[in-house]
Amino acid sequence: xxxxxxxxxxxxxxxxxxxxxxxxxxxxxxxxxxxxxxxxxxxxxxxxxxxxxxxxxxxxxxxxxxxxxxxxxxxxxxxxxxxxxxxxxxxxxxxxxxxxxxxxxxxxxxxxxxxxxxxxxxxxxxxxxxxxxxxxxxxxxxxxxxxxxxxxxxxxxxxxxxxxxxxxxxxxxxxxxxxxxxxxxxxxxxxxxxxxxxxxxxxxxxxxxxxxxxxxxxxxxxxxxxxxxxxxxxxxxxxxxxxxxxxxxxxxxxxxxxxxxxxxxxxxxxxxxxxxxxxxxxxxxxxxxxxxxxxxxxxxxxxxxxxxxxxxxxxxxxxxxx
Amino acid sequence: xxxxxxxxxxxxxxxxxxxxxxxxxxxxxxxxxxxxxxxxxxxxxxxxxxxxxxxxxxxxxxxxxxxxxxxxxxxxxxxxxxxxxxxxxxxxxxxxxxxxxxxxxxxxxxxxxxxxxxxxxxxxxxxxxxxxxxxxxxxxxxxxxxxxxxxxxxxxxxxxxxxxxxxxxxxxxxxxxxxxxxxxxxxxxxxxxxxxxxxxxxxxxxxxxxxxxxxxxxxxxxxxxxxxxxxxxxxxxxxxxxxxxxxxxxxxxxxxxxxxxxxxxxxxxxxxx
Ligand SMILES: Nc1ncnc2c1ncn2[C@@H]1O[C@H](COP(=O)(O)OP(=O)(O)O)[C@@H](O)[C@H]1O
Ligand SMILES: [Mg+2]
Numbered sequence: 001x002x003x004x005x006x007x008x009x010x011x012x013x014x015x016x017x018x019x020x021x022x023x024x025x026x027x028x029x030x031x032x033x034x035x036x037x038x039x040x041x042x043x044x045x046x047x048x049x050x051x052x053x054x055x056x057x058x059x060x061x062x063x064x065x066x067x068x069x070x071x072x073x074x075x076x077x078x079x080x081x082x083x084x085x086x087x088x089x090x091x092x093x094x095x096x097x098x099x100x101x102x103x104x105x106x107x108x109x110x111x112x113x114x115x116x117x118x119x120x121x122x123x124x125x126x127x128x129x130x131x132x133x134x135x136x137x138x139x140x141x142x143x144x145x146x147x148x149x150x151x152x153x154x155x156x157x158x159x160x161x162x163x164x165x166x167x168x169x170x171x172x173x174x175x176x177x178x179x180x181x182x183x184x185x186x187x188x189x190x191x192x193x194x195x196x197x198x199x200x201x202x203x204x205x206x207x208x209x210x211x212x213x214x215x216x217x218x219x220x221x222x223x224x225x226x227x228x229x230x231x232x233x234x235x236x237x238x239x240x241x242x243x244x245x246x247x248x249x250x251x252x253x254x255x256x257x258x259x260x261x262x263x264x265x266x267x268x269x270x271x272x273x274x275x276x277x278x279x280x281x282x283x284x285x286x287x288x289x290x291x292x293x294x295x296x297x298x299x300x301x302x303x304x305x306x307x308x309x310x311x312x313x314x315x316x317x318x319x320x321x322x
Numbered sequence: 323x324x325x326x327x328x329x330x331x332x333x334x335x336x337x338x339x340x341x342x343x344x345x346x347x348x349x350x351x352x353x354x355x356x357x358x359x360x361x362x363x364x365x366x367x368x369x370x371x372x373x374x375x376x377x378x379x380x381x382x383x384x385x386x387x388x389x390x391x392x393x394x395x396x397x398x399x400x401x402x403x404x405x406x407x408x409x410x411x412x413x414x415x416x417x418x419x420x421x422x423x424x425x426x427x428x429x430x431x432x433x434x435x436x437x438x439x440x441x442x443x444x445x446x447x448x449x450x451x452x453x454x455x456x457x458x459x460x461x462x463x464x465x466x467x468x469x470x471x472x473x474x475x476x477x478x479x480x481x482x483x484x485x486x487x488x489x490x491x492x493x494x495x496x497x498x499x500x501x502x503x504x505x506x507x508x509x510x511x512x513x514x515x516x517x518x519x520x521x522x523x524x525x526x527x528x529x530x531x532x533x534x535x536x537x538x539x540x541x542x543x544x545x546x547x548x549x550x551x552x553x554x555x556x557x558x559x560x561x562x563x564x565x566x567x568x569x570x571x572x573x574x575x576x577x578x579x580x581x582x583x584x585x586x587x588x589x590x591x592x593x594x595x
């Protein structure tokens with residue numbers, strides 16, 4: 001594999017007494033999409049601001065497109081596109097003027113800037129809006145224009161801080177489509193999100209952060225496999241208490257009954273499923289449905305963040321005992 | 323040419339290009355704010371009427387026509403007002419997301435702020451023209467010839483750039499547009515009124531009179547009055563800045579620009595929202 005497009009080691013940053021980042025490390029392979037997933041205040045924006053040269057880190061170091069974000073900031077800026085969490089388009093300029101100005105600032109020259117502005121307005125379905133002042137734009141149009149502006153110089157690495165927060169479902173779907181088309185063009189993307197479904201849909205790798213710490217990372221599948229074991233669920237035709245109990249005994253000590261179904265962990269996945277189906281046949285209980293279920297990313301997310309939240313307290317408790 | 327010299331020349335060229343792009347952006351923005359344009363064109367007209375006729379009717383300047391005396395003062399006041407506007411505008415800019423956008427672009431660190439300064443200068447020209455027309459309409463004349471008049475206006479513009487940089491500094495340091503507005507307007511009113519901009523300070527109490535004489539605004543208007551030929555009486559003796567008003571204004575403006583502009587560039591490029 002080639003060098004990672006983004007690599008950050010032990011980033012730390014405090015604001016006064018607030019530790020926004022305690023220790024964040026991540027690697028994003030060139031041409032891949034990484035989602036930085038975390039709740040409000042987890043440190044997502046701070047991480048993005050450090051990686052995009054907007055904010056110096058207190059500790060750690062990071063490289064983007066092969067350049068150090070601190071000592072080679074000017075070179076990093078020629079390689080990156082950034083769409084921040086807050087709108088950055090000039091309200092008193094038209095969409096086209098905004099894009100053209102950014103193009104000139106990227107040293108594309110007047111003619112190329114105009115051509116790129118036109119192409120991007122087309123790509124983002126803003127051709128008619130391009131002649132209007134941005135102050136008349138809807139939220140979704142502003143976001144798309146902001147994204148278009150980050151692409152004017154065809155950056156190698158793109159940073160998107162909560163690109164869909166505050167958008168309606170239509171706007172969000174449009175944004176997803178735009179991001180996917182960028183990725184197929186080979187751009188490396190680091191996006192932040194509070195939404196698991198978004199990370200799951202868009203990202204090759206997910207880094208979950210909470211209170212300035214990385215609490216989990218991997219592909220969406222790895223995350224599910226490492227934290228969530230699959231469950232087996234047996235659903236009966238009706239809520240027959242005696243039958244439910246017999247199935248429960250078969251499934252083991254951790255079985256839980258809810259409504260007309262019983263579920264239990266299935267550590268060996270399909271093998272467990274096969275065993276259970278065979279035993280159910282011998283048991284002679286009528287069965288409506290048997291299946292394996294994997295935890296949703298939502299469950300993964302609450303597991304890892306709850307874990308991270310409780311660890312300092314349990315550490316303190318352990319000290320108290322000693 | 324050595325490699326580093328080539329690189330430096332390239333950087334300078336790109337820096338100038340960036341400053342041009344920034345200036346262009348501010349000019350487009352300026353054009354889109356007709357209320358601001360209207361206000362800045364109307365203010366000097368109101369001042370000419372207010373001071374030329376309302377107050378001016380009872381203000382006596384030794385041996386002279388008050389409205390002739392007043393006009394260079396009003397040119398100087400518009401320099402101060404434009405500095406106040408730029409302070410508020412810069413503070414507003416700094417609170418907007420667009421600052422972050424600029425700071426992730428590969429542009430010269432000084433470009434945006436230089437663009438702000440240049441566009442302020444350019445947008446000030448129509449205001450100056452309106453004031454000149456008003457002045458001519460109420461009887462003010464430049465009697466020392468065109469060359470001296472042009473020199474006078476260049477001096478006013480140079481001073482406008484210098485005071486404008488002070489306005490930018492205030493805008494960068496103030497936390498908000500409202501704060502910038504308050505912070506900048508207090509010194510502006512004091513500098514404008516405790517001076518020979520509107521009245522002859524010789525009638526003021528001694529302590530105030532000394533402040534008024536040494537106030538750089540007095541040097542600026544005195545330079546203007548000299549070059550336009552509106553001077554009334556000899557300068558007060560012992561006040562070097564009024565005995566050499568052109569040199570004082572020119573030197574002071576240069577010093578302010580050389581000291582303050584780099585501070586502003588540094589503040590801007592290190593600021594975080
Ligand atoms: N400029 C700042 N000044 C003070 N505190 C800040 C600043 N920026 C972020 N923080 C704090 O740092 C923490 C992480 O913030 P942020 O990175 O914006 O989180 P996220 O983007 O994940 O919502 C929060 O507690 C936030 O209040
Ligand atoms: Mg954020």
